[in-house]
Amino acid sequence: MGHYDLHMVHTPDGEAERYEAARQAFDTAVEERDALFLPFNDPAYRAAQKRVSEAYDRMYEVHASYLQFGNWTMRECRAFMHHFGMLSLTVLHPPERPDPEAFGISLNECSEYCDSPARGEAPEAVRRFQEAMEAHLSWAPVPADGVVAHKLGSPGGWIVTPAEIRAALSAYGENRGKDPGLLSQIIEEASWWPQWIEYLATAAKHGGFLVR
Numbered sequence: 001m002g003h004y005d006l007h008m009v010h011t012p013d014g015e016a017e018r019y020e021a022a023r024q025a026f027d028t029a030v031e032e033r034d035a036l037f038l039p040f041n042d043p044a045y046r047a048a049q050k051r052v053s054e055a056y057d058r059m060y061e062v063h064a065s066y067l068q069f070g071n072w073t074m075r076e077c078r079a080f081m082h083h084f085g086m087l088s089l090t091v092l093h094p095p096e097r098p099d100p101e102a103f104g105i106s107l108n109e110c111s112e113y114c115d116s117p118a119r120g121e122a123p124e125a126v127r128r129f130q131e132a133m134e135a136h137l138s139w140a141p142v143p144a145d146g147v148v149a150h151k152l153g154s155p156g157g158w159i160v161t162p163a164e165i166r167a168a169l170s171a172y173g174e175n176r177g178k179d180p181g182l183l184s185q186i187i188e189e190a191s192w193w194p195q196w197i198e199y200l201a202t203a204a205k206h207g208g209f210l211v212r
Contacts, residue, residue, distance in 0.1 A: 002070070002071045002155070003068055003069060003070045003071065003155075004068065004069045004070075004071075004074050004152075004155045004211060004212070005066070005068055005155065005211075005212045006066065006067040006068070006069070006199070006209050006210070006211060006212075007065060007066055007209060007210045007212065008065035008066075008202070008203045008206045008207065008208070008209045008210075009159070009203075009206060009207030009208050009209060009210065010065075010206040010207040011065045011206070012064060012065060012202065012206055015062065015063065015064060015065055018062040019059065019062050019063050022055070022058050022059040022061075022062050022063075023059055025055050025058070025059075026052070026055040026056055026058075026059050028055075029048070029051045029052045029054075029055040030052055032048060032051075033045065033048035033049055033051070033052050036048055064199075064202060065202075065203075065206065067195075067196075067199050069192075073190075073192065074152060076190060077152065077196060078149070078152050078153070080186055080190070080193065081146075081147065081152075081168065082149075083175075083182075084171060084172045084175045084176060085146065085171040085172075085174070085175050086146050086147060086168035086169075086171050086172050087146045087147055087148075087149045087152075087168070088140065088141060088144065088145045088146040088147060088148045088149060088164065088167075089146075089149055090141050090145065090148075094136060094139035094148075094150075095132075095135055095136045095139055096136070097133075097136050098129055098132035098133050098136060100129055103125045103126075103128055103129040103132075104125050105123075105125045105126055105129060109123075109126055110126060110129060110130075134159065137156075137157055137158050137159045138158075138159035138161055138208075140161055140163065140164050143163070143167070144161065144163040144164045144166070144167040145167050146164060146167050146168045146171055147160055147164045147165065147167075147168045148160075148164060151164075151211055152211065154211075155211055155212050156211070156212075157210065157211070157212055158210070158211040159208060159209075159210055159211075160203070160208045160209050160210075160211065161208045162203075162204045162205075162207065162208050164208070165200050165201075165203055165204040165208060165209075166204050168200065169197070169200055169201060169204065172197065
């Protein structure tokens with residue numbers, strides 16, 4: 001089953017250090033469990049496995065800049081956001097996806113520099129292509145009136161901007177109280193919804209987020 005990986009553009013201060021400490025704690029818990037050489041149903045093994053699970057949960061709890069949704073969850077998310085007026089359904093179209101050949105470069109040249117430490121050393125033509133691609137992926141109407149719907153419709157590297165997020169949260173604040181019963185039902189059945197709203201609020205302060 002497919003999924004969506006969401007990454008904030010800028011990592012909140014201190015998150016990398018907290019995540020590394022949590023990851024090391026998880027690795028230690030796994031090593032201690034595996035060193036027991038006990039059957040799965042042994043009480044000592046089960047206690048060690050509980051510590052592994054807790055360490056795993058902690059690792060992703062501190063990784064606040066990252067969120068993963070399955071296809072079905074994202075489909076629900078779009079439906080809820082649409083209900084609360086959080087999506088931009090403008091009929092305008094984003095800039096066309098740039099073609100590397102129009103910049104005199106090949107797709108292989110783009111792949112060599114994109115998302116790599118060598119990106120800052122890319123030739124001028126590659127940098128111009130990268131700028132055009134970023135404009136394509138981050139496009140939103142001005143002024144923003146919510147998260148552009150197609151950015152949550154496929155994990156295509158889209159960039160959801162802070163302006164889009166602020167507009168979406170503003171719409172949510174205006175509309176969430178109009179049907180308290182539905183909101184309570186959403187929170188009860190979709191336990192991830194409050195986390196999603198919190199993620200959006202944090203992402204708006206950290207450059208938005210990527211949809212991959």
